[in-house]
Amino acid sequence: MVWNDDTVERLKKLWADGLTTGDIGKQLGVSKNAVVGKAHRLGLKARPSPIKRTKKEKDEKIRSVVDLKADSCRWPIGDPRHPNFHFCGKTAIPGKPYCSEHAQIAYVSSSRVREEEPAPAAPAATAPAQGAEPASES
């Protein structure tokens, strides 16, 4: 490996960028040892071993049932497998997991459902009352 100013600069860049020695080595075409060794000699280094890109990524992806209030209507909207799946969220009837509107649909008198009303994925009768667990991302 020829450590000219250019390569050294790239090394420092990648190193500062939070890349692991292995990744830097791949991008520079050298082994991780070469990277670590050079970094050591350059003076820079001293990073926690399993350095992780603690940057962004992640976050604001798992949200749906998690932020439901105790009185939020749990009527499912959309496909549970779809990222945009959510719940009605409107204020539910005290003691019930659905708002008045959806409660009518959920608690059909003679097990008969309105034709245009989709059956709830999680029936209120069997769904956990206030402890709805976020089962997304599984």
Next chain:
DNA sequence: CCCTGATTCGC
């Protein structure tokens, strides 16, 4: 055992 970085040591 996998990963990581740190240090050693022959070249």
Next chain:
DNA sequence: GCGAATCAGG
């Protein structure tokens, strides 16, 4: 000075 081998932490 270089980096594979080796060591050590997680």
